[in-house]
Amino acid sequence: FSNDKVAHLPQQPLLNDACPSTSILNGECQPPTYDPTTGNISFRQNSTQTLQQSYESAQKIANFPWSHYPECFANENTTEPYCVFSDQKFASGRGIFIVTTSAMAYEMLKKPAFTDPEALSRINNHDNPPFETHEFPMKGRGLIANKTLHRGDQIFASSALLITNPDAYHLVEEERLKLIHRGVDTLPEATKPLFWALLDHFKGDPVDDRINTNAFEIEINGHTQHAVLPEIAMLNHDCRPNAAYFWDEETLSHYVHATQTIYPGEEITITYINNERSRAKRMANLKMNWGFDCDCSSCSAHPSFYAESDARIQRMEELISHLNNWTPESKATPELAETLISLYEQERLFASLGVPYKHAAETYSSFGDKWNAVKYATLSAELSMLDKGFRDRDVRDMRAMAKDPELSWSWNKRVGHKRFPETCGHHHH
Numbered sequence: 001f002s003n004d005k006v007a008h009l010p011q012q013p014l015l016n017d018a019c020p021s022t023s024i025l026n027g028e029c030q031p032p033t034y035d036p037t038t039g040n041i042s043f044r045q046n047s048t049q050t051l052q053q054s055y056e057s058a059q060k061i062a063n064f065p066w067s068h069y070p071e072c073f074a075n076e077n078t079t080e081p082y083c084v085f086s087d088q089k090f091a092s093g094r095g096i097f098i099v100t101t102s103a104m105a106y107e108m109l110k111k112p113a114f115t116d117p118e119a120l121s122r123i124n125n126h127d128n129p130p131f132e133t134h135e136f137p138m139k140g141r142g143l144i145a146n147k148t149l150h151r152g153d154q155i156f157a158s159s160a161l162l163i164t165n166p167d168a169y170h171l172v173e174e175e176r177l178k179l180i181h182r183g184v185d186t187l188p189e190a191t192k193p194l195f196w197a198l199l200d201h202f203k204g205d206p207v208d209d210r211i212n213t214n215a216f217e218i219e220i221n222g223h224t225q226h227a228v229l230p231e232i233a234m235l236n237h238d239c240r241p242n243a244a245y246f247w248d249e250e251t252l253s254h255y256v257h258a259t260q261t262i263y264p265g266e267e268i269t270i271t272y273i274n275n276e277r278s279r280a281k282r283m284a285n286l287k288m289n290w291g292f293d294c295d296c297s298s299c300s301a302h303p304s305f306y307a308e309s310d311a312r313i314q315r316m317e318e319l320i321s322h323l324n325n326w327t328p329e330s331k332a333t334p335e336l337a338e339t340l341i342s343l344y345e346q347e348r349l350f351a352s353l354g355v356p357y358k359h360a361a362e363t364y365s366s367f368g369d370k371w372n373a374v375k376y377a378t379l380s381a382e383l384s385m386l387d388k389g390f391r392d393r394d395v396r397d398m399r400a401m402a403k404d405p406e407l408s409w410s411w412n413k414r415v416g417h418k419r420f421p422e423t424c425g426h427h428h429h
């Protein structure tokens, strides 16, 4: 399989072609080092090239995958240099820049997003969108639906404009800022306005602030990275959202889908946080990470109403721990799983229903109830796909269970357990 991967790698530059020889002599640029075992190139040096020079250096190297020669910084706190890698041709000329180590950047280059011209054919098609931008009093811009959207409808899908490695914070602040500023300067002219139109909530460094206000945590080959996608960055938060998104690391893109019916004029919202927590925890998280006071309906409700909501969320947690208990003492029953689904619905956590549906599917399966297992596995797969993605493991498991519950690990696991251990014998008056 390693040959396969190497075949996808863009041809590596000859080492001394990496900088114009004059700039090597001037000490402005040193050639990168090449690791023959990984095929990775390390750009070892604090480049002092101007933007124009870095462009020209990159153009001189045959099949160099980046449009600018990477600028890098390292210090005693970093194990490897962090560089800015730019590709103006990415996603049919939308462009991308990546601030990370060269090893990580070359990992990303192996993704279909870079290697397969067809991979992004469904991404960044923003003609005739099903939404309009709208200005809201307290929360700035947001998107409102301009036609009826149904559960499962794609609202849009777009590729990352930039990806940053959180470990780049080990750099000296000034040098980290230099990298992200250089990154923005290397974006194609037509794309730059998308970046500059982003909200700068905290009013610090203009580039850093736009990234911090709008970045999403994403995963690439198991590493947490931050990505900014300007379209999804226009969606405001709601603790009871009507849309969900997932990151697809093969295309370096976010997909956004409706998770319930959204009528024209309604705001399209996603969640920035885990909503299966108390109001106080949700509000603290939003305040700390995005700097706003949550005023969605479940946060701004009268105290006696949000106390009810918090109690339901607490109960949900308890029920889930019963359902996750696979010992003979488990209190798990199908009735308990149905109660869990009902609590999610009462809480209007429709975008998260894939979770209780999965518990219900496994619970029915564990009692050997084939058709209820099929029903809930199907429902779970349908909904989980919208917020975990089509390659997600839970989605795969639920699809498999929907096909044949008898082959799933949970099948008949609890047959013989009492189904009514809490009530039996106590409520006959």
Ligand SMILES: C[S@@+](CC[C@H](N)C(=O)[O-])C[C@H]1O[C@@H](n2cnc3c(N)ncnc32)[C@H](O)[C@@H]1O
Pocket (backbone or CB within 6 Å): 138, 139, 140, 141, 142, 198, 199, 201, 213, 214, 232, 233, 234, 235, 236, 237, 238, 290, 291, 292, 293, 294, 295, 296
């Ligand atoms: C990713 S941006 C969302 C788009 C933003 N409203 C704009 O005009 O560009 C995140 C910022 O939007 C605002 N925001 C998002 N959801 C909000 C909400 N439910 N209540 C208040 N402000 C919100 C906060 O300022 C937050 O830092």
